[in-house]
Amino acid sequence: MKIAIEIKNLNVCYNGNFVLRNVNMNVAEGEFLGIIGPNGGGKTTLAKVILGIKEAREGDVLVYGMTPEKARGLVGYVPQFNTFEKDFPISVGEVVLTGLLGKAKPFRRYGKEELIKADSIMEMVGIMHLKEKGVKTLSGGETQKMLIARALATEPKILILDEPTASIDTKSKDSIYDLLRELNKKMTIILITHDLGVISAYVESIACLNVELFYHGESEINENIIEHTFGCPVDLLAHGVPHRVLKHHKKEGERK
Amino acid sequence: MIEDFMGIAFTQRVFFSAIFASILCGIIGTVIVEKNMVMVSGGIAHMVFGGVGLGFLMGFEPILGAFAFALAGAMIMAAMKKKDSRHMDGTIGVLWALGMALGSIFIYLKPGEPPDIHAYLFGDIEAVRLLDLYPMALLTVVTIALTWAYMKHLKSYLFDELFAEATGSANGFFDYLIYVFVGVSVVVLLRLVGIILAIALLTIPPMIAGRFTKRIETTMALASVLGLVFSLAGMFLAYRYGLPSGAAIILLACGVFIATLPMGG
Numbered sequence: 001m002k003i004a005i006e007i008k009n010l011n012v013c014y015n016g017n018f019v020l021r022n023v024n025m026n027v028a029e030g031e032f033l034g035i036i037g038p039n040g041g042g043k044t045t046l047a048k049v050i051l052g053i054k055e056a057r058e059g060d061v062l063v064y065g066m067t068p069e070k071a072r073g074l075v076g077y078v079p080q081f082n083t084f085e086k087d088f089p090i091s092v093g094e095v096v097l098t099g100l101l102g103k104a105k106p107f108r109r110y111g112k113e114e115l116i117k118a119d120s121i122m123e124m125v126g127i128m129h130l131k132e133k134g135v136k137t138l139s140g141g142e143t144q145k146m147l148i149a150r151a152l153a154t155e156p157k158i159l160i161l162d163e164p165t166a167s168i169d170t171k172s173k174d175s176i177y178d179l180l181r182e183l184n185k186k187m188t189i190i191l192i193t194h195d196l197g198v199i200s201a202y203v204e205s206i207a208c209l210n211v212e213l214f215y216h217g218e219s220e221i222n223e224n225i226i227e228h229t230f231g232c233p234v235d236l237l238a239h240g241v242p243h244r245v246l247k248h249h250k251k252e253g254e255r256k
Numbered sequence: 257m258i259e260d261f262m263g264i265a266f267t268q269r270v271f272f273s274a275i276f277a278s279i280l281c282g283i284i285g286t287v288i289v290e291k292n293m294v295m296v297s298g299g300i301a302h303m304v305f306g307g308v309g310l311g312f313l314m315g316f317e318p319i320l321g322a323f324a325f326a327l328a329g330a331m332i333m334a335a336m337k338k339k340d341s342r343h344m345d346g347t348i349g350v351l352w353a354l355g356m357a358l359g360s361i362f363i364y365l366k367p368g369e370p371p372d373i374h375a376y377l378f379g380d381i382e383a384v385r386l387l388d389l390y391p392m393a394l395l396t397v398v399t400i401a402l403t404w405a406y407m408k409h410l411k412s413y414l415f416d417e418l419f420a421e422a423t424g425s426a427n428g429f430f431d432y433l434i435y436v437f438v439g440v441s442v443v444v445l446l447r448l449v450g451i452i453l454a455i456a457l458l459t460i461p462p463m464i465a466g467r468f469t470k471r472i473e474t475t476m477a478l479a480s481v482l483g484l485v486f487s488l489a490g491m492f493l494a495y496r497y498g499l500p501s502g503a504a505i506i507l508l509a510c511g512v513f514i515a516t517l518p519m520g521g
């Protein structure tokens with residue numbers, strides 16, 4: 001099997017503290033990987049390293065055999081909800097087109113093919129009817145779909161999503177996960193999530209990250225690994241609901 | 257009537273300087289407001305006072321000192337941001353105070369009659385008389401040209417910096433560029449409204465304009481027009497009633513800001 005991402009002995013520091021320590025991981029092409037772990041566990045940092053916008057202090061990260069900086073065009077990114085300006089006056093169509101921008105060139109105009117491409121992506125993701133709408137009028141689910149469309153416009157071979165369902169309702173969640181499953185047929189997907197319920201239902205492999213990588217393998221994992229990753233009993237994370245979710249393959253209704 | 261009062265050449269000078277300052281404010285101010293950079297801009301603006309003081313002390317044009325300090329301040333702020341500093345807000349406060357303290361000490365150390373620093377803090381219509389229009393015009397043209405040329409990248413950056421960086425459409429250079437332009441705008445505004453009020457003229461027009469516009473280009477355009485109206489009307493009031501011009505301009509802007517609060521989206 002072809003390897004999409006290869007990480008060897010990765011160390012990353014912020015202000016002298018390890019955010020990632022001795023992380024080793026291979027992601028196969030076509031894998032649907034879920035990364036879970038507590039806040040501050042280095043999930044977003046790992047994504048940034050793979051994207052080539054955060055440097056490793058030590059170790060190697062290769063994306064299709066290239067350095068992340070060189071492989072930039074191969075990795076699409078759907079950022080966390082609080083990292084972009086939701087109130088910025090820009091239309092959905094314009095945001096999707098920014099995925100096609102590429103390197104800063106003066107007087108950049110979008111060509112006819114680029115406009116058609118953006119339209120077809122919006123059609124596929126199901127947001128074509130929102131094209132002219134302002135970003136600030138969108139619901140959480142619509143916003144996520146727009147961000148996914150923007151990432152797809154970069155024609156990635158790997159798609160990284162950082163907490164895509166953190167602030168949206170269950171119905172929108174399902175439609176986003178269904179979309180991801182569809183996209184997974186064509187590309188490798190890395191999903192950073194707090195949503196443990198989704199791990200068993202959609203994700204085929206899982207990585208547990210809390211500064212160090214505690215587990216990477218099948219999505220069927222036991223409480224021990226989870227507890228080790230989060231450094232506390234799992235019950236606390238799911239507000240007292242026992243963590244059967246990790247063992248049964250069910251889509252919904254487990255957590256409520 | 258206003259010509260009788262000020263002289264035609266002076267009126268033209270006031271008019272053109274208001275136009276240039278307003279365009280700069282409309283464009284750079286919109287970026288400041290959208291990017292939540294008011295604190296950073298305030299820091300740069302107040303650092304400028306150190307340069308003004310140094311100019312007085314060493315006997316060179318204070319505006320040149322202001323320009324040098326504005327550039328230095330912009331560089332420091334951009335570098336700090338790049339370092340991912342956790343205490344950026346606090347550090348800006350330090351630089352803010354440092355600039356003011358340095359300026360005060362420099363001016364205190366200057367032998368002889370103390371210079372009139374009031375004009376630099378709050379602006380002075382008389383000081384506009386001394387303005388050199390050509391550098392202002394040049395800066396305005398450069399700002400418009402760069403903004404126009406890189407509008408799409410600017411939008412991508414303003415909407416989502418991380419994504420813009422990840423796709424290579426905007427990198428750390430953008431930060432430096434924007435911070436430098438904030439510094440430059442403050443220096444241009446120095447004579448008109450002064451250090452302390454510069455931030456108000458940078459932020460109030462875009463905030464009003466933002467409520468009535470749906471695209472960033474129109475926000476910038478409307479903010480420029482509003483800035484021009486506030487500057488000209490404020491200066492006219494200042495002349496007519498003998499008020500300090502900077503304060504008159506800002507009070508007018510604040511009045512319109514409050515009056516339009518219930519309107520727009």
